[in-house]
Amino acid sequence: MADVDEQLAVLLRGTDFGDEATRRTMERELRARLAEDRPLRVYCGYDPTSVDLHLGHTLSMRKLRQFQDFGHEVTFLIGNFTGLVGDPSDRDKRRPMVSAETLAANATTYAQQAGRILDMSGAAVRYNAEWLGKLSFADVIRLCSHFTVAEFLRRDNFARRMERDEPVYLSEFLYGLMQAYDAVALEADVQVGGTEQLFNLMAGRKLQEAHGQQPQIVITLPLLVGTDGHEKMSKSLGNYIGVDEPAREVFGKVMSVPDPAMRDYFTLLTSVPADEVDVLVGGPPLAAKKRLAEAITASLHGAAAAAEARAYFEATVQRRETPEEMPAYRIAAGAERGLADVLVAARLANSKAEVRRLVAQKAIRINGGLADHFDEPLADGDELKVGPHRFLRIVDEGARA
Numbered sequence: 001m002a003d004v005d006e007q008l009a010v011l012l013r014g015t016d017f018g019d020e021a022t023r024r025t026m027e028r029e030l031r032a033r034l035a036e037d038r039p040l041r042v043y044c045g046y047d048p049t050s051v052d053l054h055l056g057h058t059l060s061m062r063k064l065r066q067f068q069d070f071g072h073e074v075t076f077l078i079g080n081f082t083g084l085v086g087d088p089s090d091r092d093k094r095r096p097m098v099s100a101e102t103l104a105a106n107a108t109t110y111a112q113q114a115g116r117i118l119d120m121s122g123a124a125v126r127y128n129a130e131w132l133g134k135l136s137f138a139d140v141i142r143l144c145s146h147f148t149v150a151e152f153l154r155r156d157n158f159a160r161r162m163e164r165d166e167p168v169y170l171s172e173f174l175y176g177l178m179q180a181y182d183a184v185a186l187e188a189d190v191q192v193g194g195t196e197q198l199f200n201l202m203a204g205r206k207l208q209e210a211h212g213q214q215p216q217i218v219i220t221l222p223l224l225v226g227t228d229g230h231e232k233m234s235k236s237l238g239n240y241i242g243v244d245e246p247a248r249e250v251f252g253k254v255m256s257v258p259d260p261a262m263r264d265y266f267t268l269l270t271s272v273p274a275d276e277v278d279v280l281v282g283g284p285p286l287a288a289k290k291r292l293a294e295a296i297t298a299s300l301h302g303a304a305a306a307a308e309a310r311a312y313f314e315a316t317v318q319r320r321e322t323p324e325e326m327p328a329y330r331i332a333a334g335a336e337r338g339l340a341d342v343l344v345a346a347r348l349a350n351s352k353a354e355v356r357r358l359v360a361q362k363a364i365r366i367n368g369g370l371a372d373h374f375d376e377p378l379a380d381g382d383e384l385k386v387g388p389h390r391f392l393r394i395v396d397e398g399a400r401a
Contacts, residue, residue: 001037011219014221042064042067043075043192049098051109052244053110054243055242055243058117061114064117074123076124082179085175085178128182132178143181190219192219252390259289294307322391329392330397337377339371348384358386
């Protein structure tokens, strides 16, 4: 396998352990484990509580891919049991419960989307209901005996809720216990997760020791800010870049990321060397942003698609050209023809409320002119421009019949 120092330099890039003592401990333990010169068992868990993955989810996938590239054994764990509760780690209120049926439906696309980052032919895909669903109540009691209530209440988000006299549910305590048991079931050497999950990952170490296993090394990564440059990337906030979005859409959204966020995006989402990042971030912002957008787009769609997306952006946004070819949206006879209905159905907006905001922001054009109303009727042949780089041509099947 590769030299230990070479592996450490790559595997620790972009990590955030919250404090220097934890970093030193994990680096020391990882160095020792790598020195054993064997494939390490590495995993990360993903609760399928939504259909689509976004770039924020790919931070851990990219770390898994780095382990893969060094010859380690990677498991892509789908939390079809933990997802019933939902991870409370980054929440100041309880997550809504998700049904097993919804989780199963969402999980069907997760491995395919992860395949944009991971080599799925060399990765194991596991579901934690495989072992969590088999635990008896007596088993759960024994697992609970390794932790105190005080340990859980010291967590920042739980402590804040207690101070506000807001409820903390026992099911949320059990989430950390379930995630910890995943490490035992997989006999993990390394678990990758977000910094907000550090408590759960460290609980995994404690349970492994109680089960006579060598405690896992935890690799934690910071939260990725969204395209607004401030809030955590989230579909609900509309500041996300979807893993399955077209190359042109990915490129255009990355170009909208505020300049101060570029360094983190380079570090967390690309393999561009640190010294080159320094040069890019210190140079003309537009050139750096294009390099960033092309690198991220290429990681999801390949170099050719990324180059085409860059050319499309330069033509439509920088030179303000209207593309000769644009996606067509077909309106069936009798279907809604209002602007909001069409944009939501065509997935150019998440809701009618978003269309209303875009119209107010003068971000939608119809045949070159600004849209006057969020539900303006559309006709056959109308050409829409949404934001700086998204286009749509209307094909009215009823009018052509």
